[in-house]
Amino acid sequence: MMLIEESGMAIWKRLCDYQIDLEDRPGELARLTSMMRAADIGIIGIVTHGQRGGDTTITCVPESAEQFQDFLNSSEQKATRGEVFLVMAPDSGGTLIQVMEHVAREGINIKNFHAVVIQGQFGCLVWPEEGSNDTLEQALASL
Incomplete structure (x- = not known):
């Protein structure tokens, strides 16, 4: 808690948040959230920001910044912390x-x-x- x-x-x-760029196509958010579930990541919020002609920026607000950073390191998923x-x-x-x-x-x-x-x-x-x-x-x- x-x-x-x-x-x-x-x-x-x-709190810490993490911005992750994903391809703007069906299933990408489901793929990312499935990976987070497998890593037992608790999420307070997820916000998406679609952009024309390309990627979507996903902002994740995890319950534990340390656990989320470990997840990023092990999954080789790139993110910007804020x-x-x-x-x-x-x-x-x-x-x-x-x-x-x-x-x-x-x-x-x-x-x-x-x-x-x-x-x-x-x-x-x-x-x-x-x-x-x-x-x-x-x-x-x-x-």
Whole structure:
């Protein structure tokens, strides 16, 4: 179980993510996720970014960065490591807006964002502009 920081309204964690380029064809994501399952990799999220005329970028957010790095080394799968923030909170109607307004007040530019509400729980993955991770961490701590 991963440890998550708690603030007033939300829980959050700074995590590693991995960007993997795959051929844009049927079955590639299934192949990659089957390999991860065989390696017993726990995944918090997967986001795909298709591009015209070529590859697809898959962003994986694993539960354990160390285990995922071992998987990459043993599978010879190439990836670029980065950072992402996971934010979770009870959805009280407007939770997304509250989080975004709070981040905006701190002057943080968000480069990528994926959110979902499931069974009354809000969750999002947040990728801030390069160089803003520490500022976002401080902002999330004061939610």
